[in-house]
Amino acid sequence: MLQLILGQLLNGIIVGSLYGIIALGVTLTFGLTGIVNFALGAFMMLGAYGTWYLYDVAHLPYPLAVVGAVLGVSAVGYVSDMLLFRFTRGNLVNGLLVSIGLISVFEALVLSAFTTTPKDLTYVLPGAFQVAGMFLPKIKLVVCAVFLVIIFGTYLALTRTWLGRAAFAYAQNPEAATLMGIRTERLQTIVVVYSTALAGLGGGLYASMYSIEPTIGTAYILKAVEAAILAGVGSVIGALGGGIILGVSENIGSVFFPSAFRDAYGLVFLIGILLVRPSGLFGDRL
Numbered sequence: 001m002l003q004l005i006l007g008q009l010l011n012g013i014i015v016g017s018l019y020g021i022i023a024l025g026v027t028l029t030f031g032l033t034g035i036v037n038f039a040l041g042a043f044m045m046l047g048a049y050g051t052w053y054l055y056d057v058a059h060l061p062y063p064l065a066v067v068g069a070v071l072g073v074s075a076v077g078y079v080s081d082m083l084l085f086r087f088t089r090g091n092l093v094n095g096l097l098v099s100i101g102l103i104s105v106f107e108a109l110v111l112s113a114f115t116t117t118p119k120d121l122t123y124v125l126p127g128a129f130q131v132a133g134m135f136l137p138k139i140k141l142v143v144c145a146v147f148l149v150i151i152f153g154t155y156l157a158l159t160r161t162w163l164g165r166a167a168f169a170y171a172q173n174p175e176a177a178t179l180m181g182i183r184t185e186r187l188q189t190i191v192v193v194y195s196t197a198l199a200g201l202g203g204g205l206y207a208s209m210y211s212i213e214p215t216i217g218t219a220y221i222l223k224a225v226e227a228a229i230l231a232g233v234g235s236v237i238g239a240l241g242g243g244i245i246l247g248v249s250e251n252i253g254s255v256f257f258p259s260a261f262r263d264a265y266g267l268v269f270l271i272g273i274l275l276v277r278p279s280g281l282f283g284d285r286l
Contacts (some may be wrong), residue, residue: 016247232280
């Protein structure tokens with residue numbers, strides 16, 4: 001039993017890092033634009049399909065396929081921001097409606113192009129490491145490491161660069177930031193595009209671990225929003241912590257309770273935390 005629990009703990013950390021990378025996009029977007037961008041799940045799905053297409057159809061090396069997919073998703077994110085999201089800045093309801101509409105559009109386009117047949121890239125890096133009687137797939141460890149590097153790299157960029165300090169200033173006081181010469185419109189666009197790139201990266205790496213279909217983004221954006229709220233929307237490192245807590249609670253819970261209730265474990269945990277700390281576990285800005 002102990003070995004099973006330890007295995008599920010490690011799986012929870014790996015899955016939680018995926019929740020965390022998308023939760024990071026959620027918290028950055030909300031902190032700088034006031035929009036909860038549910039379409040990040042659809043951008044994740046686009047990243048997964050873009051990676052599959054570039055690797056399996058265009059025969060690019062897997063790392064180049066992921067990079068190409070992320071760049072493509074970033075371009076779509078930029079166009080979406082220019083045409084749609086920039087008109088919903090600070091308006092939570094309008095931003096939510098636009099993002100939900102984009103989910104339907106992107107899913108319909110992918111369905112028409114690739115049908116509902118699941119795509120599979122789980123053969124990219126086969127094999128597993130055996131540690132204390134547990135088998136850890138190599139690809140999951142690599143993906144988890146990449147996510148951790150990206151999240152901590154984002155944190156360092158926000159705390160050590162001019163752009164990061166500008167983001168902090170804008171999140172704390174938009175009017176003062178504008179008066180200090182910060183080009184707020186450009187800053188918001190950069191954050192939106194970066195958030196969609198994070199989602200695309202999450203999708204590209206997700207495709208190497210699980211089969212993909214047009215609806216995968218819906219479940220993961222809900223998990224990411226849960227993780228962001230659990231951490232406290234606005235906390236960068238907290239997004240990772242919230243994602244890991246959510247992933248671990250789901251995986252450990254599935255050991256003791258029916259797997260049919262898997263999605264409920266995180267919600268129960270979230271409600272319990274919010275009853276004690278309404279601002280979340282790491283409730284600070286960015």
